[in-house]
Amino acid sequence: MPRENYNDLIAFIAVARERSFTRAAAQLGVSQSALSHTIRALETRLGLRLLTRTTRSVSPTEAGERLLQTAAPRLEEIEAELAAVAEFRDKPAGTIRITATDYATKTVLWPRLSKVLRKYPEINVEIITDYGLSDIVADRYDIGVRNGDQVAKDMIAVRIAPDMRMAIVGTPAYLEKREWPKKPQDLTTHNCINLRLPTLGGFYPWELKKGNREVQARVEGQLAFNGTYQMLEAALSGYGLAYVPADLVQTHIAAGRLVWVLEDWCPTFPGLHAYYASRREFSRAMTVVIDAIRYRPEERKR
Template identity: 45%
Template sequence: MNDLLPSSDYNHLRAFVAVAEALSFSRAAEVLGISPSALSQTIRGLEESVGVQLLLRTTRSVSLTVAGENLFQRLRPAMTELGEALGQARTARDRPAGTVRIHAFRSAADHYIEPILAGFASTYPQIVLDITLDDEVVDVVAAGFDVSLRIGELIEQDMVAVRLGPELKQIAVASPAYLERRGSPAHPRELLAHSCIRWRWPGRQQPYAWEFFEGGRWFDVAVDGPLIVNDKELSLKAALNGIGISFCVEDAVHDHIAAGRLVPLLLDWAEPFPGIFLCYPRQRQMAPALRAFIDAVRGMAP
């Protein structure tokens, strides 16, 4: 046989093994779920293909020729091995195993990955979750990841994207102590006269320009200030300490605002944007371990 066995050849060989084991066309046809006449035609096709008679048929019995016996002795263990291999593949489908490589924004991991870890490890002890947390925008496939959790506006068009949460909104916030010293900006462009805590996307050189919405369009403000960080949590803590104005996702500062530790600013120019999505490459056959992880994360979505 060549490198790959055509499906027609496999069916011919499977039919031959069934007849050789049963020494009966009717019993073999019943096992295969086809008619005896169709089985007889399949065997004739195999004999024509190999150029030798494999079975001796009479009206009462079926027996193997010498060539047929030799072929049967070689095929039977191979077909048994193939059946066992397929059985193992089906078992792997039913009991997922392997490694799932995950890239996630930190905020996404807090909401959708951390809460499932204990239950997932208990349910799927043979799956290893290899998790990388950072806010860098990576090419999922090129970087070798199986799946990513990130905001919707940063997803490649050829990826499958599953919404996990509601839209998000970024707002400017500052401590009461800072505002008492410096006053409150009345428009986003007045931020240029304030001390702002800038944030830089991991892997990028320039700090992120704060985005606002006015008159049906987005616009950027390239703020300035005494501190540049690449961690949103540090930016929030700096604002709480009165260093300057920070730009944060509203949900992350809700409790601080409610407690009076931070004051929201410029809300009239804050507009929602796509929230957290789970994304992965399109694929015809998804690995069972990846499917198990995706289903678990989707179960966290409201």
């Protein structure tokens, strides 16, 4: 049977079940004459009678009864599967690839995503740690996470964290052996823990600012890492000074494990932003992820 004639089969099932052209026509939303024409056309194509008609009743023939018992359940299964597919379309689903630093992942992305992903098992999230300021379009990422001043102007950006202050810290034991730095130039006499940047193959310069004076300090030391948390651990172990986000070291400073030096030179940067290329083909999965990681100041106050 041609595929376009499945509607004729549906019409037959309605008449056979209702045992009435009048009730079947009302159910299908067609006229009785149109329905009668459809059934006759179906019987003609099959070359046999499916319904026995009298002035008072309609009933399936033996062939019609067999067709009703075999075809109706299969059509119901097809309709159920189509409904399931439509429901799947309405559910957030798919893979969202995110590039972010380890600091952003641990302090923002994972704490917030972990609260919502259980509700959306069809959403897959890949988070790739990267300090290289990747081109999210060329590298096929859906979302990038960077400080607000590092986001290209042609991207759509959503703030996910408050402004971020940096801190230069070291242990009291380390600082006891050396003169405390009073200006950025004094860092040359200290063992500084560097952050290796993959893009330029060099070290991240410590961006310092006091009033209108700005300095990019190129520091040296025994250790270099490509992640924030390793730098912090090295500083806690007394290997030197580290330049890290202030919120990571506040508890260590309060506990006396670390000391903040050159505090008046440590700047505040625009906070972390999630950014993406376009709203075109913006999936429901993207909507869920962006909404989950969005910065809400009122939540921070609680």
